[in-house]
Amino acid sequence: MTKPKLVFHPYAQKYFDDPYEVYARMREETPLYYDEAEDFYALTRHADVAAALKDCKSFSSSRGCDLGMVRSTEPPQKSIIFMDPPDHRHMRSLLNKAFTPRAIQSQRDTVIELIEHYLGKVDPDRFDVVQDFSGPFPVEVIARMAGVPEEYRQQVRHWIDASLHRKPGQIEMDDDNMAANIDSGVYYYGLVQERRENPQDDMISRLIAAEIPDDHGILRKLDDIEITGFTLLLGGAGAETVTKLVGSAVVEFARHPEQWQKLLDDRSKVPAAVEELLRYVGPVQYNVRYTLKDVEVPSGTIPAGKAVFLMKGSANRDPRAFTDAETFDIDRDRTQAQNLGLGYGIHSCLGAALARMETALALEHLLDFMPRYEVDFAGLTKVNMQNVAGYKNVPVRVLK
Template identity: 80%
Template sequence: MTAPELRFDPVSQDYFDNPYEIYRRMRDEAPIYYDAEEDFYALTRHEDVAAALKDHEAFSSARGCDLGMVRSEDGPVKSIIFMDPPEHRHMRSLLNKAFTPRAIQSQRETVIELVEHYLSKVDPDNFDVVQDFSGPFPVEVITRMAGVPEEFRQQVRHWIDKGLERKPGQIEWSDENMQANIDSGVYYYGLVQERRRNPQDDMISRLIAAEIPGENGEMRKLDDIEITGFTSLLGGAGAETVTKLLGSAVVEFARHPEQWQMLLDDRNLIPDAVEELLRYVGPVQYNVRYTVKEAHVPSGTIPAHKPVFLMKAAANRDPRAFDNAETFDITRDRTQAQNLGLGYGIHSCLGAALARTETAIALEHLLDFMPRFEVDFSGLQRVNMQNVAGYHHVPVKVLR
């Protein structure tokens, strides 16, 4: 019996339901995959994806990070993930100040307080890890840092979810996606103007006060549109990553109870568990780049002026890079290959250290709260989202 034709459709229900089987075939059969119908390329092997993530001169971010954006005539809103050097470098050095080790350390108490707050409200006999816990708390952390008032913090999460949602077959933005992005943008724009009138000790106020080199080399201030773009991006990245990672973590530990037991026996393994979760079920599946010239990776050549999917989640399960790559193992040798779960190269995740800290603190508290638990696998609901994977619903019961 011949295998069915290999088809990677980033908005098919098959892909949303189980991307990893498709990735395995792509790595083996078509490491430089080309879709003639939609005219895009996709890379899935670790060495190719890592090479492309580092080669920002050939693989440009300036047109956006998903297929609909890259093909759009309008181009994306001004934001750091949609920039190439030197503009990217100036912005990155400015935003890095919000995520220094000291800044992350200063958030620990906030994270612990929020984790404990949300866990204290759940019913151990029946709760949803995502809806009741991993959804609400990360967005509180990042929006508090940005300066969003408490009453709007959860609303930000709903805008993000709606903006990323994709129905099977939908590549371009829908009216609902557009409306969520507009509502979010209008809200943040108003907040930026409010902070201009009344500065606070928050990220928006610091971005208003900051200066970066302009095109002519002279220092300039950021405008309201730029600051709006950054804050809405950081809200999205800061909320989505940890929300999806923790939901997937609980599912994987339910499937591998011996790994959960290892954590119960030795809490020092928590950082390793976070790394393995980022490798094995990292929430960000891919980023799309655009080749501004002919591009070369170890597996071959990609023509100029093409969208290219850099499939980080596929690369992270490449047996050419990791031993037993399809096995979830929190004790694995992490020196074998670069974990691409939070990116690589100049666009690696700004808030990576914060995401790791939040996930580690959450796991620590979940070990105390539910040393033994079961997941209702029939109630699992995956998200259908542009480039983000994970669950909307993970029903759990704590076992006495």
């Protein structure tokens, strides 16, 4: 019996439900996939994706990071993830100051305080890991760093969810997405103006005070639109990554209880578990780039002027890169290949160290709170989102 023709629909319900099944076929049958109807390419093998992520001279980020944005004639908002060098380099060096090892370590007590706060409120007999725990705490951390007042921090998360949601088949933004983007943009723009009048010890105030070189090497201040764009990005990335990763972690450890037992027996394995989760169920499945010229990757040639999906979620399960790639194993040899879960190259995740710390601390507290637990698998619901994968609901019960 012949297999049906391989068609990759990045906004189909089947893809939202389980992207890994289609990835396996794409890697074997069409590693350089081309969709004639929508005129895009997709790379799924590790060697191809890693090469493209590193080649910012051929694969541009300046038109956006999803298909709708790349195809649009409107330039995306000013934000570091939508920049190529040299602009990207100037902004990255500026923002890196907010995520130094010392700066991240200074957030540790805050992260622990928030984890304990939200875990302390749940009912062990029935609670939702995402809605009650992994959704609320990470956005509190990043929003507090940015300077968002307490009463608006959870609203930030709801704006993010609404802006990233995609209905099956929806490529371009709809009215709900646009409304969420406008509401959050207006809020952050107002907050930036408030901080210009009344600076505080937060990221927005530091961005207002900072200077970067312009096209002629002359130092200039950032404008309100630029700072608003950066703050929107940090809020989104800082919330979504850990929210989805911790929710997926609870599900995967329920499916692989022997791996959870390894952590119960030896807490020193927690950092390795975080790396394996990023590889196996990374929250960011892909980024879309735009080719500035004809470009060679290991699997072939991509013409200039094309949208290209760089499928990090697939690359991280490529058996050419990882032994037993489809197996969840926290003890695997992590030197075999680059883990692309938090990106690679100049656009690797700015807050990667913070995300790793938050996830590790969340796992450590969950090991204490629910050493034995069960997931209501029938109650699991996944998100339908632009390039982000994970769960909206993970109902669990702590076992006595």
